[in-house]
Each structure stands twice: as structure tokens, then as C-alpha cells.
Amino acid sequence: MEESIGMTRNKTAESPLRQAWIRIWGMRALYLMLLPCLIWYFVFKYLPMYGVIISFKDYNFTDGILHSPWADPWYKYFKMFFDSPYFSQLMSNTLLISLYKLVFGMLPSIILAILFHECRVMWLKRWVQTLSYMPHFLSWIIIYGISVAFFSETTGLVNRWITEAGGSSIPFLGSTEWFRSMLVSTEIWKDIGWGAIVYLAAISGIDPTLFEAARVDGASRLRMIWHITLPGIRNVIILLLILKIGSIMDAGFEQIYVFYNPRVYEVGDIIDTWVYRTGLEQMNFSLATTVGLFKSAIGFVLVLGANKLAKRWGGGIW
Amino acid sequence: MRKKNRVMAWTALAMTVALFSGCGGGSNAPKTAEGDASAKTAAGPVDIEAAEISWGTSLPADDFIKKALDEKVGINLKLTLVGDQNDYENQMNVRAASGNLPDLLLATSKAHLQKLAQSGSLLDLTPYLDKLPEYTKFIGDEVLKKGILDGKQYALPKTGQPVSYTYWIRKDWLDNLQLQPPATVDELLEVAKAFTTNDPDKNGKNDTFGLTGTNFQTFDPIFGAYGLTNIFDTSQLYVRDGKVVSTFYQPEMKEVLTTIKSFLDAGVVDPEIVSNKGTMAIDKAFQGKVGIINTEWAQIMKDDKVAVWKGANPKAEWIQLAPPKGPTGIANANSLNIGASSGLWVIPKKLESEPEKLNKVLELLNYVSTTEGNRLVQYGVENTHYTLDGDTVKITDKGRSDASFTWLYQFTGRPETDYLKSKFSNLAAYIDFEANLPRIQTLDGFVTSPPGYNPADANRFIEEEMIKFVYGKAKIDNYGKFLETLEGTFSYKNYLDTAVSQLNELGYGK
Missing domain, CATH: 1.10.3720.10 (MetI-like)
Structure with missing residues (x-):
């Protein structure tokens, strides 16, 4: 009994996801057209966000974003x-x-x-x-x-x-x-x-x-x-x-x-x-x-x- | 909608590019670069990019200098030109940040050189000087020293003198009012008053002013008349009586401010000097609205400029004025930031791993330093743009009309007097006059700011307060308070102490 309840729960949790997927698949042409836009946003708006860490670093060109030393204290530039x-x-x-x-x-x-x-x-x-x-x-x-x-x-x-x-x-x-x-x-x-x-x-x-x-x-x-x-x-x-x-x-x-x-x-x-x-x-x-x-x-x-x-x-x- | 602001755009750009270079960076970067270089040897001419400030000059469609240089040195030379200094520095800074500097570029001042070198973007050229025999012979040891930073030859300086400004005055206005050219600061004020109120252009209207300029630069010679330098961050520090001093601590500073205030109070100065930008001041002078302006011969006497002001008023006549004398008889036209050279060429560090390219850059610098190559970049192609009579250069009509852009290729400079005499034979007197003006040598270009000192904030405070003093919005008696705030809130004291010890180390004012 208990098992079967658990299984039905799982099913109900899964089915909206699957439903959503079916909906998306149904309109795949539209989503395909949306894709370039999403990629553009990802590449030009989200990826560069990782550069935000230089506000906590003493950024210099030679060391680049990753290897520049951390600012001491971390809020140096805010201060x-x-x-x-x-x-x-x-x-x-x-x-x-x-x-x-x-x-x-x-x-x-x-x-x-x-x-x-x-x-x-x-x-x-x-x-x-x-x-x-x-x-x-x-x-x-x-x-x-x-x-x-x-x-x-x-x-x-x-x-x-x-x-x-x-x-x-x-x-x-x-x-x-x-x-x-x-x-x-x-x-x-x-x-x-x-x-x-x-x-x-x-x-x-x-x-x-x-x-x-x-x-x-x-x-x-x-x-x-x-x-x-x-x-x-x-x-x-x-x-x-x-x-x-x-x-x-x-x-x-x-x-x-x-x-x-x-x-x-x-x-x-x-x-x-x-x-x-x-x-x-x-x-x-x-x-x-x-x-x-x-x-x-x-x-x-x-x-x-x-x-x-x-x-x-x-x-x-x- | 509204565009995102430029700072953010640039920062984002810098970050994006740095991101990609960061990904591909690491140990395999030099290898690929070397691969590129050897690939190019096989392909023929080497691509070389050089960047500098063009001050508005552009290359013609038929660029005969490029053609000649490409052929001689075996390169494909591309000039990257940026119109003004600020834009240029910003572009280069962003390119430095992304590890994408041109193969040869101009550092605009010692300070710029320092920043680029500290960021690790530059190649130390000391070991390569052997490969530059023509260049080193051409510019001489004294000039070569200007390119040394922390004992390393980071830059290859250009010969030639930086421009000097002086007051230019309307001779015809003086004649109309039967006045003599002013020789002292007091006389200058009198003449400026006459220019403002006595209708010097005889048009029956009260529509003229005595003096114009852009911001405090208008008053360079007045500071000079008291033995002081102007308030800008390129001209605050100099040696006086054997010691490094800041112009703000000189006892005469109050007198200078009082004198400038008397000019402004008399209403003889263009009320817009602070908001004049770009060529607005000189445009007013050319339009016949103002009779005195602090500028240089090239801005007034070159043929195209003469055409402008003669066109506006055929009777106009501009002459140079020796810097006016102060109460103690001192006169200085302006200051000369010796930390800033007229041109410092630098080569990015990345060329270390591209010897083929580096060699071609050095070869190019050598070639334009030889007699033959230097003539090419000065005058153009022999027998087309100039002819040789023994050793004397004669410029042809074609040379006069087509070769005005060639200075862009004068990477190592030119023998100044010879050049100007041939090119502007009729203007030699004006050129000599300005070259020989007395000037105070300032040292700001050598100083690195200590941490905690924000030059932008301090400069804003200085500029604002000085404007308040001379426009009567603050009492000059409160000058002490200004210094106190500058020292405290803006940590100028800290900056000055650091600057003095740095300059002492360099051998100034010991």
C-alpha cells in the first residue's frame, strides 16, 4: 500500500514536467527561433557576469581575471x-x-x-x-x-x-x-x-x-x-x-x-x-x-x- | 530606449575579451604565436599594426608613404589612428587589458608609459638596442634616456620638441586703438580692457572681449609671470630654489589668483572660458570676437588656419606676444612636463614570441631613421614630392598639396629645424620664437600616485575651488582652508610627500 502511494506521488511530480516538455516539443519551431536570442543573451549578458569578480580583486592585465590577487580587504574598492x-x-x-x-x-x-x-x-x-x-x-x-x-x-x-x-x-x-x-x-x-x-x-x-x-x-x-x-x-x-x-x-x-x-x-x-x-x-x-x-x-x-x-x-x- | 553608458560597455567589452583570452591563455599561448610567425614568413610581407593619435589627420586614398615603406621593409603596415588623446588612451588601455595591443604604439606620456609597463604589457627593449643602430644614431643618447623607466628601456622616444603656447594678439586692433603690445601683466590687463570696451574692430558694437582660452590654460603666462606653474595635474610639481615644490604652496599663489580675478572682475575675459571645449575658444578668436588667445603657431599661421581668419576678416593680423612680465620681472610662457616626451613608442611584450614580427618593427624604425627613409616620411617620394639639390630639399607643388599627412609615419621624429624650415619656410620666425620661450620644467609625469590618493577627486576639488577663487565665489583669504582640505580630505599631503621622495630618488631637487 505504502509503496504504491509513493509511486503515484512520483508520477504526479513527474507528469507536469513531461507535459511541459510535450508542449515545448509541440511548438519546437517557435522555440528554435527563440534559441539564437537566448544564446546571445547567454554569451553577451550572462557569461561576462563572471568578470564581476574583479570588483573583489586587484585586477591587472598580465594576471588576467582569474589570477589577479584578491583585494585586501575584499571590500577595498567599495570602500x-x-x-x-x-x-x-x-x-x-x-x-x-x-x-x-x-x-x-x-x-x-x-x-x-x-x-x-x-x-x-x-x-x-x-x-x-x-x-x-x-x-x-x-x-x-x-x-x-x-x-x-x-x-x-x-x-x-x-x-x-x-x-x-x-x-x-x-x-x-x-x-x-x-x-x-x-x-x-x-x-x-x-x-x-x-x-x-x-x-x-x-x-x-x-x-x-x-x-x-x-x-x-x-x-x-x-x-x-x-x-x-x-x-x-x-x-x-x-x-x-x-x-x-x-x-x-x-x-x-x-x-x-x-x-x-x-x-x-x-x-x-x-x-x-x-x-x-x-x-x-x-x-x-x-x-x-x-x-x-x-x-x-x-x-x-x-x-x-x-x-x-x-x-x-x-x-x-x- | 536609452543606451547603456559607455563605461559599462567598455568594461563589459574588456571583460569579455579578457575572458576569452583567459580561456585560451596559459602555457600554450606562445607556441601558437610562434607558429603564426613562421607561417607568415612563408606567406610574404609581415602584417604590422602601429597606433597613434592623429589629431584629426586622416590618410589619403593613395597612401604613397605606406606603399614605399611596405616595399622597402617587406611589411604590410597598417596605421590605427585615433582622433584625440583621451579616446586614444582609453582604446589602448582596453586593448592592453585584452592582451591585444598593436605591434607598435605610442605611449602618450611618462605616466601612460608607467601604467602600461606596470601592467606587464610592454617589452623591455634594452637587449634590442643593438639591432637599432640607425635609430640610436638618429636620436642620440640624451633623447634615448627619456624612454628609460626603472632602469629598463621600455620606450623608444621620438626626437623633436613639444609645442609651446604663447599669447597671440590682434595687431590690427592694437593699431586701431593706437596701443603698444603689452609687455607686463598690468599692461596686458589695460590692453584687454581697451579691447573689450573701446570697440577695437570699429563696427560700432560692443561685441568684443579681451582674452579667451579653455579653462585655466588661458592664464598660463600669468602664472609664469610669478614664477609659478598652472594648477593641472601635469604641472604642479617643479624644482624651485633647489627643492621639489608644489605650485599650491608658493607664497605667490594668492597674488596670481588675485591678478586673474582682476581680469575676470574687469569683464575682459570671455565669460565662457570654463565651458569652452575643443576649438570653441579659437573659433571665437577667428570670428573676431576676442583679441588675445593663448595658443601655438600651428593653430594660427598654417595656411588653412590663415584662410579661416582672413576669410572672416581680411584686415585681421595676428602677432605673437612675449610672455608678460610680472611684478618682479619674471616671465614664463608656460610649463613643460618633462616627464612627458613628445612621443614614446613602445612594443608589446607579446612580440617577444614573434621574432619575425619584432625584427620587422625594428627594421621599420631603423629605416625611417636613415637619411633616405626620413626624407620619405618627411616630404614624400623623391622627384615627385621633393627634389634634391645636393643636400638641400626643395618641395614641389605636389609635395606641398599632397604630403600633409606624412608626419603620421615619422615614428622616430625628424630634425626639427631643417624640417620646419623646408616645410613652412615662411613661418620659421614664428616657430623659432615659440621654441625659445622661457618655460618652467614640471615633473608630475614621473610620479606614481600612492595608494589612497585619488587623483580624479583631488583634481576636481582643485579645479572647482580655483574657479571659485577667481570668480569671487570664495574669498582668496580662505586659501589656507583650501590647502587644509586638500591635504586632509583629499590626502594631497600624502601624495606630495611620496612625490618628493620619488623625485629625489630620480635626482631632482636633492
Whole structure:
């Protein structure tokens, strides 16, 4: 008796696995197509992770990753990062700039997507949409050049208008008061159209009968946006928010490295630019890796937390 | 979405490559390398890769220098060019990390050389000097010494002098305002004031400034006028009165800062000197917005540059200014980081196991040091780009138009005066003027930072505080406090003590 119970248990434990295998086999063509992607992830995202150990080692080129001596104490490079006199400033700069970009960067894209959706003149919509995501493909160097042409204190167009109108010129690019605003606004300019694409796709996925029914009932356009469009893309907004929170420790190295100068270090120096100056320029790869690990750990925790929070409103990713 | 940041990408790249090389590494690596080398002997010309900073110069489609060198030495030479110094160093560091250095590469400074050597990537060339007779004869013993590190010949230096900057000033503006070229720092301030307020370009608009530049480099000669060096990490340490000192501890430092502040307070300096990047400062000078700039002849007087500023304003005329004298009559144009050579060629350690390749690299260096080879890399092909009249070189029109990139192949340098006289015959006076400027020799390039000293943090602090002093955001009376924080929080004291003892050991300031 006892034996037979044990056997049935074993069977029930095995059968879901087998069932899963049968399911996978049934769709083997799809899984085969997925395979290259999985391999890519494994080779380029998971394998290199073993290099993370150099954040606990005194890494040098000759000995390589495996044979470099262990750091003494093991948290040496973490300590070096936390002990930097600029640590707290770097953290707050990174978080603030990220947060500004998150808040002020998402709203305009959503609004733009809704405007596109409401636009009834098709050729205009198409043209404006194409133009709006063009800046996304410009590199930050070019955008910096454009910013200088407009906002330079001596030669910029905007400052020329200001001085001609009788005001005194404003150092948009070289003062602590303006620097973050410049970062956020250039980022918005660059990515507003690109960001709108996802929302626009989400909006076009909303069942059109909802709009028709509302129209029949005499709802105004604003009402429809409020009660149909926005709730319809709520999940996408939450999804993107969670994804972006995961990279909150990346405040945009490429942009800031091009834009900043010693006068605005105070408000513009972020973790990544610091790592660039200390880690790469001084060839201290262990330190650079340590900071990367630290950032990823925080990002990971934040994503998990945000997802849990989102689930309460029924919108988590998983 | 947003791209992952560059640091991470590079680190990841370095790690991935190192990973693969790590897997295949170990004892069998040299064997395979040797196998490769012998295989190549049979195959004909040896592939050789050389890397250096190009400063924006690119190779033409018809690269006649490469063709000639390939033929002469029996190689297939490939130049890897990177536009600017930072990018170049980063690329080489990553390649060093992956054990994939070019066969011949330029170390950008003594510090860079030190880092590469310490990481074990470099070949000690002492035993190979016998194989470089032409090269050693060409550059001489004095220059050869610059390549020695810890008693080992890790680098093969290039001859030639590093560039020197000086103030350049708009002669036509001086004439318009009936002013003399300023000879002292005080006169410089007066002229800068006149350039700012007295409408020197006579266009009826208040749209000019006296002085521009990039960051503190703008003020090199003002530091020099007080016998001090600038605040950068390449120019803080020098010998004064027989002792190694740091520029921050000199009693005149406060005076220098006060003087610079007086320039800024007077509103005669381009307000954007700190945020000027790349060529922004010199562009302003060329556009006729600023009348004085600290730069070098090649940036102003080469034909293509002249075309730019003459094009913007046909009446413009730039002249060199001797460094202005300070209150005690001292004048120095700038500092010369003698730890940094104008070019230090190094060969990676991996070539030890590829003798065929190594020999070809040495042969190449020998060849460009011979009279024949050196002429080739200076001027181009004989009878096409230049003609010989006895020993005098005459450059043809074709040579003038087609051979502007050849310096990339001047691995061992060139006899400077001869070269510049032939190539820029009309500019010899400017070149001599800058070569003979008084300069302070700085030693920072020789120093290895002690553990616990983070140069990046200290440099940021120094730069920020200095900017605060000269822009009046902090009182110069509080300079003592600045030093205290620098010594304590940023352990500059520790760095300085280490630096002094290291430099004493090298024989400086004993």
C-alpha cells in the first residue's frame, strides 16, 4: 500500500514536467527561433557576469581575471567608492537628474501621443510624427553643438535676443542654476517623439467600439481621453515606469559627459562621470566594475520593489 | 530606449575579451604565436599594426608613404589612428587589458608609459638596442634616456620638441586703438580692457572681449609671470630654489589668483572660458570676437588656419606676444612636463614570441631613421614630392598639396629645424620664437600616485575651488582652508610627500 502511494506521488511530480516538455516539443519551431536570442543573451549578458569578480580583486592585465590577487580587504574598492568625498553629492546628483528626467520626460511623450491620436489631419500627423522622432537619432555631440549655437553666453541666439531686449545674458550652459534644466530639456527635445511611439501603439490597441459608444452617448473629446484613452494605456505607462526605475542610477553618461564642465560639477557630476574619470582614465578597472555592480544591485532591488507596488494596482510586469 | 553608458560597455567589452583570452591563455599561448610567425614568413610581407593619435589627420586614398615603406621593409603596415588623446588612451588601455595591443604604439606620456609597463604589457627593449643602430644614431643618447623607466628601456622616444603656447594678439586692433603690445601683466590687463570696451574692430558694437582660452590654460603666462606653474595635474610639481615644490604652496599663489580675478572682475575675459571645449575658444578668436588667445603657431599661421581668419576678416593680423612680465620681472610662457616626451613608442611584450614580427618593427624604425627613409616620411617620394639639390630639399607643388599627412609615419621624429624650415619656410620666425620661450620644467609625469590618493577627486576639488577663487565665489583669504582640505580630505599631503621622495630618488631637487 505504502509503496504504491509513493509511486503515484512520483508520477504526479513527474507528469507536469513531461507535459511541459510535450508542449515545448509541440511548438519546437517557435522555440528554435527563440534559441539564437537566448544564446546571445547567454554569451553577451550572462557569461561576462563572471568578470564581476574583479570588483573583489586587484585586477591587472598580465594576471588576467582569474589570477589577479584578491583585494585586501575584499571590500577595498567599495570602500574607495563610499569614501570618496564626493560620494553623497554623486548619489544625489544621479538620483535627482534621473528623477527629473523620469517625471518631466514621460509626461510630454504621453501628451504628444494623445495629441497624435486626436489629430484628424492625417498628412499633418504623419509629418509631425516623423519630425518629432528625428532628434532621437542625433548624437549628443551634435545636440551639444546645437545647444551652444542657441544658448552660449556670448554667441548664442537666445542670449542675443535677451541682450537686444535689454536684459543681461544668462550662462545657460555654465551655471549651476541652469545646468540641470538644460539637461532635462535637451533630453526631452531629443526623445519626446521616440517615447511617444510606444504610447501611440498602445492607444491604437484600444477597442474602437469604446470610443464609438462614448461618442453616441455624447461624450466630449476630453472626456474620452480621460475615461478611455488614459485608462487604456495605463498598463503600458506602468510597465515603462518600472523599466525606467530599474535604470534610475544611469542619469545619462553620454549626455552629461558632453555637456558638463568644472563650473557645474557640483550639480552635474554623476556616478558614471566619476567612474569615467577615476576608473577608466586612471586604468582602475576594479573600481569601475565595483561601481557597476553597486548600481546594478540597486537597480535590481528597485525594479523588484516597483513591480510589487504596481501589482497592487494590477499592473505588474510579472 | 536609452543606451547603456559607455563605461559599462567598455568594461563589459574588456571583460569579455579578457575572458576569452583567459580561456585560451596559459602555457600554450606562445607556441601558437610562434607558429603564426613562421607561417607568415612563408606567406610574404609581415602584417604590422602601429597606433597613434592623429589629431584629426586622416590618410589619403593613395597612401604613397605606406606603399614605399611596405616595399622597402617587406611589411604590410597598417596605421590605427585615433582622433584625440583621451579616446586614444582609453582604446589602448582596453586593448592592453585584452592582451591585444598593436605591434607598435605610442605611449602618450611618462605616466601612460608607467601604467602600461606596470601592467606587464610592454617589452623591455634594452637587449634590442643593438639591432637599432640607425635609430640610436638618429636620436642620440640624451633623447634615448627619456624612454628609460626603472632602469629598463621600455620606450623608444621620438626626437623633436613639444609645442609651446604663447599669447597671440590682434595687431590690427592694437593699431586701431593706437596701443603698444603689452609687455607686463598690468599692461596686458589695460590692453584687454581697451579691447573689450573701446570697440577695437570699429563696427560700432560692443561685441568684443579681451582674452579667451579653455579653462585655466588661458592664464598660463600669468602664472609664469610669478614664477609659478598652472594648477593641472601635469604641472604642479617643479624644482624651485633647489627643492621639489608644489605650485599650491608658493607664497605667490594668492597674488596670481588675485591678478586673474582682476581680469575676470574687469569683464575682459570671455565669460565662457570654463565651458569652452575643443576649438570653441579659437573659433571665437577667428570670428573676431576676442583679441588675445593663448595658443601655438600651428593653430594660427598654417595656411588653412590663415584662410579661416582672413576669410572672416581680411584686415585681421595676428602677432605673437612675449610672455608678460610680472611684478618682479619674471616671465614664463608656460610649463613643460618633462616627464612627458613628445612621443614614446613602445612594443608589446607579446612580440617577444614573434621574432619575425619584432625584427620587422625594428627594421621599420631603423629605416625611417636613415637619411633616405626620413626624407620619405618627411616630404614624400623623391622627384615627385621633393627634389634634391645636393643636400638641400626643395618641395614641389605636389609635395606641398599632397604630403600633409606624412608626419603620421615619422615614428622616430625628424630634425626639427631643417624640417620646419623646408616645410613652412615662411613661418620659421614664428616657430623659432615659440621654441625659445622661457618655460618652467614640471615633473608630475614621473610620479606614481600612492595608494589612497585619488587623483580624479583631488583634481576636481582643485579645479572647482580655483574657479571659485577667481570668480569671487570664495574669498582668496580662505586659501589656507583650501590647502587644509586638500591635504586632509583629499590626502594631497600624502601624495606630495611620496612625490618628493620619488623625485629625489630620480635626482631632482636633492
